[in-house]
Amino acid sequence: MEKLNTYRAxxxxxxxxxxxxxxFVAETLTPLVLDLAKEYEAAKKDKSFQEELDYYLKxxxxxxxxLYYAERLTDYVRDRAGKGKGAKIxxxxxxxxxxxxxxxNNCMGQILLARRMGKTRIIAETGAGQHGVASAxxxxxxxxxxxxxxxxxxxxxxxPNVFRMKLLGAEVRPVTSxxxxxxxxxNEALRDWVTNVEDTFYIIGTAAGPHPYPMLVRDFQSxxxxxxxxxxQEAEGRLPDVIMACIGGGSNAIGLFHPYLDDLDVEIIGxxxxxxxxxxxxxxxxxTGGRPGVLHGNRTYLLQDDDGQIKExxxxxxxxxxxxxxxxxxxxxxxxxxxxxxxxDKEALEMFQLCAxxxxxxxxxxxxxxxxxxxxxxxxxxxxQILLMNMCGRGDKDVFSVMEMLEG
Amino acid sequence: xxxKPGRRRRRPGFAVRKAARKTIGPVxxxxxxRVRGRKRFxxxxxxxxxxxxxxxxPVTRIAARFAKTxxxxxxxxxxxxxxxDPDYETSLEIMxxxxxxxxxxxxxxVCFTDPMADGPAIQxxxxxxxxxxQTLRKTLALVRSFREQDKATPVxxxxxxxxxxxxxVEAFLKDAKEAGVDGxxxxxxPPEEDAEMCLPARAAGIDFIRLATPTTNDERLPTVLRNxxxxxxxxxVAGITGQKVGDAGVxxxxxxxxxxxxxxxxxxGFGIRTPEKAAETAxxxxxxxxxxxxxxxxxxxxxxxRGKSDMVVNSVLSLARELGSATHAxxxxxx
Numbered sequence: 001m002e003k004l005n006t007y008r009a010x011x012x013x014x015x016x017x018x019x020x021x022x023x024f025v026a027e028t029l030t031p032l033v034l035d036l037a038k039e040y041e042a043a044k045k046d047k048s049f050q051e052e053l054d055y056y057l058k059x060x061x062x063x064x065x066x067l068y069y070a071e072r073l074t075d076y077v078r079d080r081a082g083k084g085k086g087a088k089i090x091x092x093x094x095x096x097x098x099x100x101x102x103x104x105n106n107c108m109g110q111i112l113l114a115r116r117m118g119k120t121r122i123i124a125e126t127g128a129g130q131h132g133v134a135s136a137x138x139x140x141x142x143x144x145x146x147x148x149x150x151x152x153x154x155x156x157x158x159x160p161n162v163f164r165m166k167l168l169g170a171e172v173r174p175v176t177s178x179x180x181x182x183x184x185x186x187n188e189a190l191r192d193w194v195t196n197v198e199d200t201f202y203i204i205g206t207a208a209g210p211h212p213y214p215m216l217v218r219d220f221q222s223x224x225x226x227x228x229x230x231x232x233q234e235a236e237g238r239l240p241d242v243i244m245a246c247i248g249g250g251s252n253a254i255g256l257f258h259p260y261l262d263d264l265d266v267e268i269i270g271x272x273x274x275x276x277x278x279x280x281x282x283x284x285x286x287x288t289g290g291r292p293g294v295l296h297g298n299r300t301y302l303l304q305d306d307d308g309q310i311k312e313x314x315x316x317x318x319x320x321x322x323x324x325x326x327x328x329x330x331x332x333x334x335x336x337x338x339x340x341x342x343x344x345d346k347e348a349l350e351m352f353q354l355c356a357x358x359x360x361x362x363x364x365x366x367x368x369x370x371x372x373x374x375x376x377x378x379x380x381x382x383x384x385q386i387l388l389m390n391m392c393g394r395g396d397k398d399v400f401s402v403m404e405m406l407e408g
Numbered sequence: 409x410x411x412k413p414g415r416r417r418r419r420p421g422f423a424v425r426k427a428a429r430k431t432i433g434p435v436x437x438x439x440x441x442r443v444r445g446r447k448r449f450x451x452x453x454x455x456x457x458x459x460x461x462x463x464x465x466p467v468t469r470i471a472a473r474f475a476k477t478x479x480x481x482x483x484x485x486x487x488x489x490x491x492x493d494p495d496y497e498t499s500l501e502i503m504x505x506x507x508x509x510x511x512x513x514x515x516x517x518v519c520f521t522d523p524m525a526d527g528p529a530i531q532x533x534x535x536x537x538x539x540x541x542q543t544l545r546k547t548l549a550l551v552r553s554f555r556e557q558d559k560a561t562p563v564x565x566x567x568x569x570x571x572x573x574x575x576x577v578e579a580f581l582k583d584a585k586e587a588g589v590d591g592x593x594x595x596x597x598p599p600e601e602d603a604e605m606c607l608p609a610r611a612a613g614i615d616f617i618r619l620a621t622p623t624t625n626d627e628r629l630p631t632v633l634r635n636x637x638x639x640x641x642x643x644x645v646a647g648i649t650g651q652k653v654g655d656a657g658v659x660x661x662x663x664x665x666x667x668x669x670x671x672x673x674x675x676x677g678f679g680i681r682t683p684e685k686a687a688e689t690a691x692x693x694x695x696x697x698x699x700x701x702x703x704x705x706x707x708x709x710x711x712x713x714r715g716k717s718d719m720v721v722n723s724v725l726s727l728a729r730e731l732g733s734a735t736h737a738x739x740x741x742x743x
Binding site: 014184195196308 | 519
């Protein structure tokens with residue numbers, strides 16, 4: 001591992017984490033992202049902005065989310081592990097947030113920024129629909145019109161969320177280009193933004209995109225890691241030994257990881273979507289299966305061919321179905337501070353059911369990926385150790401599609 | 409404080425350009441632009457160029473072409489086609505026919521899976537090219553092939569950064585220069601990322617064409633023009649390609665502003681679809697870029713032609729001829 005004084009100093013003034021990140025956007029959008037960076041810096045220094053955000057996080061989102069000792073899952077692991085093995089598994093329960101996932105932490109922050117900047121129209125992209133629902137929700141709360149771009153494939157496999165967004169007053173625009181998933185939705189949202197520069201604020205849902213998005217999404221999601229540190233001190237009197245989260249673009253993961261980056265005794269593991277298996281090429285594991293490139297405003301690891309054409313990602317989980325990853329993860333990967341592994345569609349499906357039966361918690365398919373590696377990892381750790389996993393979303397949105405897969 | 413020496417260096421250059429414009433007129437614009445460029449970038453070839461006029465002879469095809477159109481008091485016509493659309497051979501035939509159809513410069517699209525700034529027409533063109541197996545290497549081969557018959561018409565590649573980055577910037581610039589590429593427009597490389605490709609391109613003798621848009625305000629303009637070369641491309645609307653067009657009065661004001669500030673010729677594009685609009689734009693702009701209309705014509709003929717590539721070629725070239733004539737005749741001066 002590269003030795004640094006701190007892993008928490010990035011990004012630099014140009015929005016770089018090492019060589020990753022940056023501001024690779026069309027000239028039309030450049031003044032907008034520069035303006036947003038300036039406005040965000042001002043908001044960070046403004047005590048009233050933080051107070052307002054804290055107020056809504058507490059009373060509207062329902063924070064802090066609980067830290068929960070998954071006792072039966074731990075027992076399950078210990079029953080199958082070697083003697084003295086089987087770490088205690090904790091969940092950070094961000095699936096209990098209003099709207100059912102961590103996404104609203106970021107949406108609340110960004111809509112307060114949008115209001116501060118006098119923007120009157122909101123656009124967003126969504127994969128699983130969780131970010132779309134969270135965006136539609138905060139727009140309803142603050143009375144702003146909201147357009148959500150969603151790949152046509154995702155519209156089909158995430159019907160409950162599509163209906164939710166409509167109910168919340170948002171307009172859902174299906175995107176048919178490419179494989180009609182998250183990447184294509186993001187292209188279309190960028191096309192909208194470049195056309196409606198005056199009044200529109202683009203709420204990006206993951207810790208990617210042009211600077212300052214990766215930074216501000218991380219900051220708004222860092223509430224996950226910060227709370228968990230305090231809660232873990234209270235529950236166990238110490239920090240966990242291992243923390244884990246699933247990664248598509250990587251917003252819930254960076255939110256959990258960032259406050260721990262300089263606690264070098266804490267091992268940090270990100271779990272990418274392995275799809276049908278890395279060897280098949282049908283996956284969404286940008287770090288393990290990709291190489292550096294430039295897409296959607298930042299340099300990061302991308303799934304691409306020799307000509308630099310972006311490949312379609314594949315995952316059972318619409319929320320992880322993205323051929324890139326946030327630039328800070330790319331940097332953490334190269335520095336070696338965080339290790340990145342993957343879990344397949346099949347493993348995620350198994351965990352989806354296991355967690356429901358053992359803990360009475362139906363996880364979203366996204367954290368079910370993290371769970372697959374967490375259960376395995378806990379089995380290799382000793383009994384007196386602690387593993388913390390971010391349960392970033394609940395599985396209500398997935399029950400119908402999983403039902404079709406299991407019974408259909 | 410750090411900015412001061414730079415400012416001091418720039419000032420005299422600007423004064424010279426201003427004086428030159430006043431006394432000599434439009435022809436000097438591009439020459440002055442070159443001089444400005446040379447001050448900052450070592451170009452060994454240019455210093456050895458002989459000249460028959462009192463000015464250094466234009467060393468680049470782009471500068472030479474704009475000197476010619478300015479002398480003829482007309483705007484340059486710049487058609488855009490997507491390399492490899494609908495296939496390599498057909499796009500090569502179209503490209504080869506463009507100069508005779510009135511093209512003064514050619515913008516050649518580099519296909520990319522995720523063209524964030526393009527409307528449906530050019531998105532579809534890129535997909536057709538990708539489906540037919542087009543790559544950046546093949547696009548350079550296309551230029552090389554074109555150059556066998558045409559040594560004068562400037563070729564500008566327009567695309568997104570990742571294919572160039574995947575090729576390797578240095579290797580690409582070397583191969584592009586050898587193939588006969590004159591300029592690059594890379595949509596997602598704003599001045600903030602100049603170190604990536606703009607500066608290396610200029611060092612390699614390839615112009616890096618800057619985009620200015622309606623969101624480029626006075627505060628930002630110097631940043632956008634800092635390393636501009638060749639010409640400035642004014643995107644007439646905030647939006648994607650082929651959707652709508654800016655108001656003529658607004659465009660004219662923007663062209664004047666950009667010419668004054670940059671000392672470079674100004675091309676206008678995004679949303680110009682008809683000969684009438686091309687003519688209107690050509691009255692103030694130094695160049696008129698038309699892309700989506702040609703690409704749409706290709707797409708519609710393709711459906712009707714059912715694989716007959718000469719029908720596609722002829723149809724695209726005939727629209728190019730209409731647009732070219734309208735552009736050239738706009739100021740009422742015969743060629």
